[in-house]
Amino acid sequence: MTITAILIVRRGPGADAPSIRYVVPYTPGQSVLDGLRFVRQALDPTLSVRHSCISANTCKECMILVDGKVAYACTARLEPREMVLQPLPNKVHLRDLVTEIGPPDERLDHALKTLGCVPPRTPTR
Amino acid sequence: MSLDTVTLATDVLVIGTGAAGLSAALAAASVGAGVILADRSLIGRSGATIMAQMTVAAALGEEQPDHWEHHLADTLTAGRGLCDADLARLVCEQGPDEIRRLDGWRVGWARRPDGAIRQAQAPGHDRPRCVYVDFLSTGPAVAKTLRAQVIRQPRVTRIGDLCIADLVLHDGAAVGAAGFSLADGRPVVIEASAIVLATGGLTRLYQRNSASANMGGDGHSLALRAGAELMDMEFVQFFPIGHLAPRLVGMDPIMWDPFRYKLGGRLLNAAGREFMGDYGHEEQGHYNAPRDRATHAILSEVKAGRGSPSGGAFLSFQHVGADALRAAFGPVIDRLADNGIDLTTMPVEVAPIAHYHMGGIRVDAALETRVPNLFAAGEVVAGANGANRLSGNAITEALVFGRRAGEAAARRAGSMGARPPAGRPDAVALISTASHSKGNAASAIAALQTVMTTHVGPFRTRAGLVLALEAIDELKGALGDGPPGAPGPYAQARLDWFDLRGMLLVAETVARAALARRESRGAHQRDDHPETDEDWTLHQTIALTGGDLALGRAPVVGRPALQGAHG
Numbered sequence: 001m002t003i004t005a006i007l008i009v010r011r012g013p014g015a016d017a018p019s020i021r022y023v024v025p026y027t028p029g030q031s032v033l034d035g036l037r038f039v040r041q042a043l044d045p046t047l048s049v050r051h052s053c054i055s056a057n058t059c060k061e062c063m064i065l066v067d068g069k070v071a072y073a074c075t076a077r078l079e080p081r082e083m084v085l086q087p088l089p090n091k092v093h094l095r096d097l098v099t100e101i102g103p104p105d106e107r108l109d110h111a112l113k114t115l116g117c118v119p120p121r122t123p124t125r
Numbered sequence: 126m127s128l129d130t131v132t133l134a135t136d137v138l139v140i141g142t143g144a145a146g147l148s149a150a151l152a153a154a155s156v157g158a159g160v161i162l163a164d165r166s167l168i169g170r171s172g173a174t175i176m177a178q179m180t181v182a183a184a185l186g187e188e189q190p191d192h193w194e195h196h197l198a199d200t201l202t203a204g205r206g207l208c209d210a211d212l213a214r215l216v217c218e219q220g221p222d223e224i225r226r227l228d229g230w231r232v233g234w235a236r237r238p239d240g241a242i243r244q245a246q247a248p249g250h251d252r253p254r255c256v257y258v259d260f261l262s263t264g265p266a267v268a269k270t271l272r273a274q275v276i277r278q279p280r281v282t283r284i285g286d287l288c289i290a291d292l293v294l295h296d297g298a299a300v301g302a303a304g305f306s307l308a309d310g311r312p313v314v315i316e317a318s319a320i321v322l323a324t325g326g327l328t329r330l331y332q333r334n335s336a337s338a339n340m341g342g343d344g345h346s347l348a349l350r351a352g353a354e355l356m357d358m359e360f361v362q363f364f365p366i367g368h369l370a371p372r373l374v375g376m377d378p379i380m381w382d383p384f385r386y387k388l389g390g391r392l393l394n395a396a397g398r399e400f401m402g403d404y405g406h407e408e409q410g411h412y413n414a415p416r417d418r419a420t421h422a423i424l425s426e427v428k429a430g431r432g433s434p435s436g437g438a439f440l441s442f443q444h445v446g447a448d449a450l451r452a453a454f455g456p457v458i459d460r461l462a463d464n465g466i467d468l469t470t471m472p473v474e475v476a477p478i479a480h481y482h483m484g485g486i487r488v489d490a491a492l493e494t495r496v497p498n499l500f501a502a503g504e505v506v507a508g509a510n511g512a513n514r515l516s517g518n519a520i521t522e523a524l525v526f527g528r529r530a531g532e533a534a535a536r537r538a539g540s541m542g543a544r545p546p547a548g549r550p551d552a553v554a555l556i557s558t559a560s561h562s563k564g565n566a567a568s569a570i571a572a573l574q575t576v577m578t579t580h581v582g583p584f585r586t587r588a589g590l591v592l593a594l595e596a597i598d599e600l601k602g603a604l605g606d607g608p609p610g611a612p613g614p615y616a617q618a619r620l621d622w623f624d625l626r627g628m629l630l631v632a633e634t635v636a637r638a639a640l641a642r643r644e645s646r647g648a649h650q651r652d653d654h655p656e657t658d659e660d661w662t663l664h665q666t667i668a669l670t671g672g673d674l675a676l677g678r679a680p681v682v683g684r685p686a687l688q689g690a691h692g
Contacts, residue, residue: 018621028372029372029374029465030372030374031374041571045567045568045618047617047619048616050615052167052170052171052337052338052339055373055378057374057376058166058170058176058264058377059166059175059337060167060170063135064544072375075227082128086253089530094308094614095613095616095617096615101167102285102286102308105166105283106285107308108131108287108308111161111282111284115133115134115161120130120547120549121645124570
């Protein structure tokens with residue numbers, strides 16, 4: 001019999017977003033991010049969970065709440081039980097497990113403020 | 126709901142923020158250009174640089190007398206006859222200046238008690254030449270140092286979470302880029318007098334890789350669709366001793382390299398026997414076999430039924446002793462313990478893993494592509510490493526090419542009159558339009574990775590490459606009518622769609638070039654053509670012509686007498 005983990009994941013934008021249960025295969029040593037990547041590939045590609053480096057813990061993008069505690073999804077271990085996954089509570093929520101984590105002065109709106117938005121020009125030819 | 130397109134303008138647009146992109150932005154700004162530095166993820170955290178735990182090669186002569194010509198000779202030998210000697214020379218000649226510049230910015234190169242910078246001897250080098258930052262911190266230290274310099278440079282505007290979907294052309298020249306803001310899905314057009322692609326490699330095309338999710342060959346597909354040529358696409362470097370088992374989280378899978386620099390270690394087959402000697406590489410506790418040869422040896426053992434249980438080789442440090450391990454790697458030993466790995470009592474399993482790509486965009490000596498005003502820097506550039514990259518050359522290349530491309534782009538922008546308008550590029554329609562596509566791009570990407578690993582990995586055959594090309598063609602069906610769903614905040618399924626579109630195009634160039642090259646050389650090994658063929662001492666180019674990929678050939682630039690052409 002395949003051993004499974006059950007990920008209960010907050011979905012959608014908005015504070016009253018529902019949670020969805022995903023049943024994923026479990027092998028010892030896997031990370032929560034392994035489970036979430038399985039969900040995206042096999043069950044539901046619309047689930048958003050940002051990450052760059054996958055497993056090296058260098059990009060620091062995959063920080064979420066695992067059972068209410070702040071953790072990196074890539075280093076938190078998947079366990080063969082129900083695990084509740086939520087976005088960080090102290091950041092602007094974008095979608096599913098993704099929050100706005102870029103520094104304020106490295107966002108598009110900051111650039112628009114600094115450089116000014118250019119009126120679009122059409123090539124004349 | 127339709128989101129309004131925003132338009133920005135700049136002298137130089139740099140895409141990508143690994144060492145190459147950060148260096149390019151700094152260089153362009155330092156000669157007076159205004160710069161937009163864009164990344165699809167976090168600035169300075171998204172590419173390969175931050176993951177590099179290893180070493181950086183430069184002829185500093187701190188451990189032993191050295192000269193850049195010795196470094197160049199080793200680089201050309203490793204390249205198996207296919208290096209562009211002009212580009213390789215740039216890397217080796219200017220590398221020391223870049224390393225010392227970073228030292229001045231306090232990157233923290235490891236030093237000896239007498240104050241000299243430590244240099245390790247990596248495989249393929251004739252003497253100790255590779256600098257590093259302890260412990261396994263080389264890449265993060267380089268990225269952090271460059272990022273700190275960029276932040277102090279007011280001419281550079283940094284924009285993270287901005288995915289570039291297409292370049293914009295006017296009369297055949299690059300005049301800007303179109304993309305979308307991941308945070309809200311807004312379409313963004315950037316008008317630029319010159320553009321530097323610093324998007325890194327393509328190793329995400331493979332199942333087992335040391336890449337980040339951002340390394341699916343973004344720059345390669347942007348350049349191709351803009352009319353640039355790619356070159357040497359068949360040469361994908363597999364790092365021989367990528368971590369395989371037991372499962373290790375929170376560490377880069379290529380971390381065993383520095384362990385071998387410092388401690389040697391023993392590479393063993395299932396019978397517990399050292400086997401590198403059987404393939405002509407007597408290791409005797411020293412770590413000296415070039416990457417292509419070591420990959421070949423390990424996979425040959427696996428094929429012969431002498432592999433480790435998970436399909437690789439054993440790497441053992443059991444003879445080293447707990448004190449020596451602790452002295453060499455300090456806190457890393459605890460991180461291994463968290464993963465249930467005790468090197469004093471057990472070996473680990475390692476196997477080749479897609480690590481770097483020698484091919485890329487074809488450029489001239491100023492790092493400009495054949496598309497006017499479009500430059501490239503770092504791993505995305507073809508030529509400096511030929512058919513096989515020498516250890517330690519990747520970050521050196523990123524720093525040297527970044528600076529040179531940034532300066533060249535800034536000079537171009539300075540010499541131009543009015544910037545041509547970017548208008549409303551086709552990509553904006555794609556970015557702003559919702560679709561009911563049902564394809565699962567994340568799943569198709571995983572399928573593509575399996576195809577590439579199975580048929581376009583370190584060992585290739587005609588039959589396998591033909592199968593790969595058929596499978597790639599079939600996977601194009603997953604693209605459907607366009608990006609699925611509606612534009613909006615962090616619509617990752619739409620990002621996957623753009624990734625899949627680019628990855629399928631780039632994967633096809635790798636498979637097509639590999640099928641055409643009927644010989645074995647460096648990182649390209651054909652089981653059906655196992656010998657190196659002198660007549661194949663040439664580059665293959667590939668470009669989009671009328672919507673189709675067309676292969677071409679180009680002679681090798683530079684000093685053939687210096688290049689080791691032995692397969």
